[in-house]
Amino acid sequence: MKKLVVLTGSGISAESGLKTFRDSDGLWENYDVMEVASIDGWERNPALVLRFYNERRAQLENAVPNAGHNGLVELEKYFDVHIITQNVDNLHEKAGSQKVLHLHGLLTHVRSTGDPSLVYDIGDKPINLGDKCEKGYQLRPDIVWFGEQVPAIEEAAEVSASADIYAVVGTSLVVYPAAGLLGYVPRHVPVFVIDPNEVAVPFNRKMEFINEKAGKGVEILKKKLIEQYV
Numbered sequence: 001m002k003k004l005v006v007l008t009g010s011g012i013s014a015e016s017g018l019k020t021f022r023d024s025d026g027l028w029e030n031y032d033v034m035e036v037a038s039i040d041g042w043e044r045n046p047a048l049v050l051r052f053y054n055e056r057r058a059q060l061e062n063a064v065p066n067a068g069h070n071g072l073v074e075l076e077k078y079f080d081v082h083i084i085t086q087n088v089d090n091l092h093e094k095a096g097s098q099k100v101l102h103l104h105g106l107l108t109h110v111r112s113t114g115d116p117s118l119v120y121d122i123g124d125k126p127i128n129l130g131d132k133c134e135k136g137y138q139l140r141p142d143i144v145w146f147g148e149q150v151p152a153i154e155e156a157a158e159v160s161a162s163a164d165i166y167a168v169v170g171t172s173l174v175v176y177p178a179a180g181l182l183g184y185v186p187r188h189v190p191v192f193v194i195d196p197n198e199v200a201v202p203f204n205r206k207m208e209f210i211n212e213k214a215g216k217g218v219e220i221l222k223k224k225l226i227e228q229y230v
Contacts, residue, residue: 002229004079005163006072007181009086011170011195012214015066018059018089038146046138047129053141054126056088057107061124065095068169068214071222073097078230079165084156086171086178088143101159103152103178109142153177160184165229167192167221170214173199192221 010018035041036052073096075081082099083092088107092100110127112118114137131139144150160166161184168191173179182205185191191207193199194217201207210217 001078001080002164003082003162004075004165004167004225005082005084005159005185006167006169007084007086007160007171007178008072008092008169008214009171009175009178012066012068012085013063013087013089013091014170015068015213015215016063016089016091018063018087018091034146037143039148042140042145046140049141050127050129053107053143054128057122057124057126060089060107063089063091065091066215068218069095069097071215071218072169075222075225078226082159082163084159084178084181086175101152101156103144103150103156105141105143107141107143110139111142112137113140114138150177153181156181157184161186163189165190165192165225167194168199169194169218171195172197173201192224194218194221 036049042049069091083097084101086103088105108123110120112133118133127139160181166185166189193207194210196213210220
């Protein structure tokens with residue numbers, strides 16, 4: 001069974017009604033991104049940051065996977081599918097994907113500000129100032145913010161390097177370090193890019209473009225891959 005690695009971005013969640021800061025000039029649900037998605041913003045106003053992510057968590061509770069998420073699950077019948085996602089929602093997991101690596105953290109998780117190894121799954125529950133881990137440190141969203149390292153990037157690079165087929169769904173390939181993952185994909189590996197908009201081609205390599213939104217694009221991809229590789 002061939003290994004299909006899929007890098008997903010905000011475009012795959014957009015059809016489920018989830019917005020990102022890239023929708024409107026640095027505003028994310030009417031918040032200044034740097035106030036709610038940076039380590040500096042957290043240090044300035046942690047109450048604001050907690051409120052923002054509490055709202056996102058509540059929004060996510062009612063969000064359901066769309067045809068894009070479901071199509072990737074269906075591909076598991078034919079391929080060893082590994083998903084690397086830039087998204088902090090859990091829609092891949094809700095759809096049933098078995099192997100999902102979150103580059104930027106997960107909205108339903110929180111972690112200790114004093115011991116990053118202490119991570120808790122809180123589902124859709126809110127966290128507030130004064131909510132602490134067992135060591136007495138304030139809890140914060142388990143999200144990688146601007147100004148922070150991306151701990152999962154090395155694992156993502158290893159997964160990308162081992163792909164037999166690579167697909168990019170709903171990401172513009174301009175946000176690093178995630179966009180750099182394509183550089184780890186061996187040159188002989190076919191790369192498919194699903195996006196309704198024009199996507200810049202990094203690393204000067206050949207790609208096959210499917211100019212559709214994620215839901216329809218994944219359906220087209222599924223047919224292509226089954227015809228060519230199964």
